[in-house]
Amino acid sequence: MWKQMIPAFRAVLLITIVTGLVYPGVVTGLAQALFHDKANGSMLTDNGQVVGSSLIGQNFTKPEYFHGRPSAAGSGYDGMASSGSNYGPTNQKLIDRVKADEAAFRKDNPDFTGPIPADLLTASGSGLDPEISPASAQAQVARVAKARGVDAGVLAKLVDGHVEGRQFGVLGEARVNVLMLNMALDQQFPVKK
């Protein structure tokens, strides 16, 4: 083994250069040239102002916005602390959190009856999930419509327009991007101040 030390040292140095500098360098060059916006974070702008990324969820608490899922990232959608809750299925804290959120949801959305879509009261894996299921968006339509003073039917159509189906018709799940939906809301039905 001792005779192997010099080739080993050189090999580690060389593989560091090849796979640690050349490879990411080449990929970055190609990515920046071919997919500039995506490589830089899929940022969304409003009047030239960057308001976030279409891939990173934001915390929404006001009644006139659609709300995302509970987030375990920091104090909620903290980009520096991506994380799930890591609550096991028999953890009292999980049940307490869902119970509290359920009561709050029922209070804020008195027009909605029936079982609540599972994704709306469960914390995502990343804590930054930008999306909710279409059912979870529809469940909030009545509240948002009232807060903005628009017809619920019109709003339901807007939500439908923002539904992204399964990719290629089969992969993953249908979903609605919360930030993009809320930006469209502000544009089309601004809150009267």
Next chain:
Amino acid sequence: MTANGVIQILIFFGILLLTTKPLGAYMAKVFEGRRTFLSPLLGPVERVCYRLCGVNPDAEQRWTQYAGSLLAFSVFSFLFVYVIQRLQGWLPFNPQGFSTAHAPGNATAMTPDLAFNTATSFVTNTNWQAYSGEATLSYFTQMAALAVQNFASAAVGIAAAIAMVRGFARQQVSAIGNFWADMWRATLYVLLPIATVAALVLVAEGAIQNFKPYDTVTTLEGAKQTIPQGPVASQEAIKMLGTNGGGIFNANSAHPYENPTPFANLVQILLIFIVPTALTYTFGKMVGDTRQGWAIFAACAIMFFAGVFVVYHYEQAGNPNLTNLGLQASATDTQPGGNMEGKETRFGIAASSLFVTVTTDASCGAVNSMHDSLTPLAGLVPTVNLQTDEVIFGGVGAGLYGILMYAVIAVFIAGLMVGRTPEYLGKKIESKEVKMAMVAMIATSLCILCFTAISSVVTFNWDKSQYWNPAQGNPKPAPTSSVPAAANVANDGPHGFSELLYAYTSGTENNGSAFAGITVNTPWYNLTIGLAMLMGRFLFMIPLIALGGSLAGKKKTPVTSGTFPTHGPLFVGLFVGTVVLIAALTFFPALSLGPLVEHFLMHSGKLFTWVAPALTHIANSGVWS
């Protein structure tokens, strides 16, 4: 389970069926040193690498020399990663100023024990992460230390597997190939080309790839949000392809910047399995009978499907405690139902369950959902997958040499039953081979069970705990009490034990996924899990290279009517039976204390409230106090 979900799983497997033969045949050519379609491009690069390293790729090595080269390479890999981490504050590509005076307030310090754990973790192809990437590591550390080992540790695994296969393929020679040739060929011809293409596909789907400092934006509701950036896609591709699993971000493949869409997710899961499945064909090709490879493929496929459908079933059934609160349990066209805690909307239940199974069948350990929040029996599957020594296709290389170890044990058991000297691929399996296989198998079992047992009971008195395992919990327990290591778990009851068991299982088996609630960035856990990773890697791999060396020296015995055929359904059944039996016999008691009992408690509505156990222990009662 929904029809769509089952179709997603079948699409995944169908693609692998298509790639196994062409990629497997290509790799056989590469490792036999023959020309491939990439030779005109990569041949010159390969020769320059040999020249710069001062090695002769045609110099055949005995198993001891082969293992010596491999260990020397791993030692320097460890030193490089350790030193780069410790010096990252002085190195370039560090826009957030980690390990400097300008580090963000919530940054994690790169302590010696954390650097040891992380270096061990990436060199052993584990990618256990006791840190949170976005708050700890500079871009330089991610690229030039960690991503390099994603290539290197994968190439080492492939090399070791190919060396062992040569033991079966050759006869009456003492040499099993040249480590440097195998390592560079795996890197240049297999890993780099696939990773480059895959990285670009991921960027096209939305994964980021830049060297910008983190962005700070003002959200629609007027709050400030910091959005981390970095060279993500390039590391992501090799993280999956090399079955490494260590993400740039804490949330790993659940993070939208690592895994932005359902298609990106499919690509990632395929990357985990593409080399391990193809290696079964490479194996068949190199030993001169592709049916042998397909038999192993079939055995692995049976265990894969069993696992994925158990996870999918129990995750879709959901958590009855939440259904009782008025959450929708069944899937509809507009929402996924089931247990969505810890899962992303875009993946839903099926694609998450598939990921859980594949990442633990292989030694990958990336996660697109939080394993800690799985329902108990769905969480049992990844735990058991790891405890089979990851031989359900398994990690790159590591899977194949583990599989061959079980094949040796399987024919040994069959030999005992019929009273003949066992043979595999014409090689007589004798005392030395069985001993080597047993050393490998017992090393991992012992490591998992002993470390789990020790951490379950060890207690530190207050003074020692300040360094070894600072008390967790808010408020911190009074400074007169003693602190058990088990106090670091985040869930009480059997789930807390599952977290501990999973941590040492994941470390030993070089997987790296976690029941991540447990707090592991303390010197106690960094050192013990670091040791588990080293033992699980090298005490498993080296005996199997020795086994290959021993087989290479043997003559091939001709096939007779009394030879036990190892390419038919009987062998497939025997192989699956051996894997399941050994895992069950070794780990059933531990599993019954964790996920099995939790399943019944969950259905009886029993919940657990966290009480810091530090307060309930009597001081000075532990091993280390």
